[in-house]
Amino acid sequence: MRLEIILYYLKRMAPKRNPNGPTYHLEKMGLMTRIANNQMTQFPTRRGKSILAFAFCIVFAGWGASFVRGEVAYEFTKVADRPIGNAGNLGLFPGLNNNNQVSYVVRSSLTTGDIMRWDSGASVNLGTGSFITQVPINDAGAIAFDNGSKGYVADDTGVVELFSSSRGVDVYGINASGDVVAALENSSGNYEVRTRRAGGSSRRIFSDASNSEYLTYGSGGPPSPDINASGDVVARGTLRETFRDGIHIHTSSGIITVDDTLGPLRRFGNIVDINDSGDVAYYGTPDDQISSAVRDLYLYTSGVGSSIIADHSDFNSISEAGMVINNHGDVLFNATAGGVAGLFIGGNPATDRVLSVGATLDGGVATSLLVREGMLNDAGNFVFTAYLDDNMDGTADRNAVFFASATAVPEPSSLALFAMTAFVFVKRKRRR
Known part of the structure; x- marks a missing residue:
């Protein structure tokens, strides 16, 4: 792996323009290494020994190299894929935990699907659900999901029913303790948010029913709450007490208003995410913007x-479709910059782009990339859904779930120093 990193940087430092931006050189890193390795075995004996000695010196020195957070290489591994169609394709939003286990859905019909857990290349079926949007997974490998009018949690011991409502249940998150947060629709069309763990009792968090905490959840439909390790639940909505739309955290001691329309923002996005420290990522439209x-x-x-981490003035657009925060405060989100949509971690579109629409993944061209809560872990690894065009006709033929593993790489200046040292060593060796 260290040799891959070194070859990647030596290639990167060459004065050659990359036609496909950051996605190309990240995806081609492994291929470049294989080509280099093949060339080494075909060189004449003396030259081959020199190059192998050079490579050995760099790899040996690499164990003491400094690593910087700002330089990260990603390797994309396909978890699963299915053809686009009315049945048989994958669910939109998989999940990821800190053990790099991936949760996802394989749909068997328009409404139903199997709940799958992927671990190091192998997948197991933990249950079946219907009308599934998200399948969050915690570090114990337990997956929360809904099945129309019920909400469940599944692990290696079996499936446990947690919630039931004749009008429908939407599951949104699960924390390290196994607490699942869900929105239950009642007969009046209102939504009550509750939490529960296997073997525990259901706990009411808030509601938009008459004389309850919220007038509305902003969109007029269900909320999109999230839960952290402390059991705190965050959501967007208009509080009945203040009549102001905003982002609010519900804790055991009361409600914390993160932001609302009393400040410089006039509107908020429904998708919010909270980490275990109580940090929250959210969308907002400034007062001076008409649209x-x-x-x-x-x-x-x-x-x-609060502070801004991605400004609309730096992007063509910032999608409200989804984002995710980890426990280090890193935020992965969808946006468009330079006319190209993609995934970003950070507010600088020139340096923080992770992957672009138009990139080649598993032999297909990505036409769409999707992320949401629970899809970025603390190591900086993430999962995403990609729609892929295999026939190059501009239309997606299949959707796939990918696992992106992040690897920190040495600074180019350090590698250059190691390279010069190695060449001097080899040259002196020849003069003896």
């Missing part, structure tokens, strides 16, 4: 306040 399609991405740091 609600113009939005920024914000990070609320617990005990400090």
Whole structure:
């Protein structure tokens, strides 16, 4: 792996323009290494020995190389794929835990699907659900999901029913303790958010029914809550007490308002995400913007306040479809910059792009990339859904779930120093 990193950087430092941006050189790193290795075995004996000695010196020195957070290489591994169609394709939003286990759905019909857990290349079936949007997974490998009017949690010991409502249940998250957060629709069309773990009792968090905490959840439909390790639940909505739309955290001691329309934002996005420190990622539209399609991405740091992490002025657009925060405060999100849509971690479109629409993945061209809560872990690895065009006709032929593993790489300056040292060593060796 260290030799891959070194060859990647030596190639990168060459004065050659990369035609496909950051996605190309990240995806081609492994191929480049294989080509280099094949060339080494075909060189004449003396030259081959020199190059192998050079490579050995660099690899040996690499164990002491410094690593920087700003330089990360990604390797994309396909978890599963299915043809696009009315049945048989994959669910939109998989999940990921800190053990790099991936949860996803393989649909068997328009409404039903199998709940799958992928671990190091092998998948197991943990249950069946219907009308599934998200399948969050915790570090114990337990997966929360819904099945129309019921909500469940599944692990290696079996499936446990947690929630039931004749009008429908939507499951959104699961924490390290196994607490699942879900929205239950009642007969009046209102939604009550509750949490529960296997073997525990159901706990009411909030509702938009008459005389309850919320007037509305902003969109007029169900909320999109998320839960952290402390059992705190975050959601977007208009509080009945203040009549102001905003982002609010429900804790055991009360409600914390992260942001609302009393400040410089006039509108918020439904998708919010909270980490175990109580930091929250959320969308907001500034007061001076007429269109609600113009939005920024914000990070609320617990005990400090909110700051902008992706400004609309730096992007063509920032999608409200989804984002995710990990426990280090890193935020992965969808946006478009330079006319090209993609995934970003950070607010600089020139340096923080991770993957682009138009990239080649598993032999197909990505036409769409999707992320949401629970899809980025603390190591910086993430999962995403990609729609792939295999026939190069501009239409997606299949959708696939990919696991992206992040690897920190040495600074180019350090590698250059190691390379020069190695060449001097080899040259002196020849003069003896």
